[in-house]
Structure formats: structure tokens, C-alpha cells
Amino acid sequence: MKKFVLVVLAAALFLGIGIQNASADNGLKQGTFALGVSTDPDMVIHGKYLLANDLAITGGLGFGLKGGDAEGTDIAVEAGVRKYLKVADFAPFVGGVLSFSSTNDSNTTGFALYAEGGAEYFLSKHFSFEGSARFGYISNDVKNPVTGVKFKDSTFGTGRAAIGANFYF
Numbered sequence: 001m002k003k004f005v006l007v008v009l010a011a012a013l014f015l016g017i018g019i020q021n022a023s024a025d026n027g028l029k030q031g032t033f034a035l036g037v038s039t040d041p042d043m044v045i046h047g048k049y050l051l052a053n054d055l056a057i058t059g060g061l062g063f064g065l066k067g068g069d070a071e072g073t074d075i076a077v078e079a080g081v082r083k084y085l086k087v088a089d090f091a092p093f094v095g096g097v098l099s100f101s102s103t104n105d106s107n108t109t110g111f112a113l114y115a116e117g118g119a120e121y122f123l124s125k126h127f128s129f130e131g132s133a134r135f136g137y138i139s140n141d142v143k144n145p146v147t148g149v150k151f152k153d154s155t156f157g158t159g160r161a162a163i164g165a166n167f168y169f
Contacts, residue, residue, distance in 0.1 A: 026122035027168025038164025054084040076101040107143035134159035
């Protein structure tokens with residue numbers, strides 16, 4: 001299913017690049033809301049509110065369902081801020097994200113503080129694709145389900161890379 005979503009997003013992006021738009025009429029306007037979905041590799045539903053044409057606050061709810069030997073549910077909640085470096089049909093951005101996650105099958109909870117970079121490409125005033133990558137501090141508290149032993153795992157590095165689609169209204 002994940003591969004299907006990626007193929008559909010990629011096809012729509014390539015079709016959209018062929019659409020010529022002479023003006024930079026996009027959804028980056030103060031007071032605008034956006035809802036979207038991205039993969040990282042779990043599905044994340046996210047929203048943003050533009051405080052200014054080039055500054056947004058963001059939030060997201062991620063979820064993943066596993067089957068087979070790795071049964072369980074992954075849930076993540078995140079909040080952040082995003083600064084657009086250019087307000088145009090191709091809009092690069094930088095930002096920061098605070099994330100909390102929980103994985104039920106392995107009894108893991110995590111906290112992360114990321115720096116984020118990426119870009120959005122607007123196909124129309126109300127629709128865009130985006131790609132992003134995160135780098136930062138990740139800390140996980142892990143409880144072994146068999147022995148009950150707890151330990152902390154902290155790293156500094158790449159957190160995720162994602163692609164997504166947004167709808168502005």
C-alpha cells in the first residue's frame with residue numbers, strides 16, 4: 001500500500017510539473033490552513049497554519065499498524081515551526097519539530113527534537129507536494145517485553161525523510 005501511495009504521488013508530481021503557471025499564486029498566505037498526509041515510513045496526517053506568508057506553525061499525528069510477528073501500533077504526535085525561504089510555486093523551507101512517539105509492540109516511547117529542511121511545490125493555489133528531511137536528537141526509552149528490563153537509547157542523526165501532499169483552504 002505504501003509503495004502504491006508513493007507511485008501515485010510521484011506520478012501526480014511529474015504531471016503537475018508539465019502544467020505551466022505564469023503566476024506564483026499559491027496557498028502561502030497569512031491566515032491560511034493546510035491539511036496533508038505524508039509517509040515516513042508510517043502515515044502522518046499533518047496540519048499547518050500560516051502566521052505570516054513565510055512562517056507557519058505545524059502539527060501532526062502519525063500512525064502505523066503492523067502485522068505478522070511484529071504486531072502492534074505506532075503512534076506519534078508532533079509540533080513545530082516552519083520558515084519558508086521563498087514564497088513562490090517552489091517554496092523551500094527550514095524549521096524545527098518536537099516529536100513524541102510510542103510503539104506498543106516493543107514497549108518503546110520516544111522523544112525527538114529535529115531541525116527540518118525541504119521544499120513544497122504548488123500545482124495550484126490549493127494543492128502542493130512536499131519533500132523533507134529531519135536531523136536531530138532522538139531519545140527512546142525501551143522496555144524489554146520478556147525480561148521487563150528498561151534502558152535508554154539516545155542518538156544524534158537523521159530522523160526521517162518524507163514525501164507528502166497538502167491541501168490549502
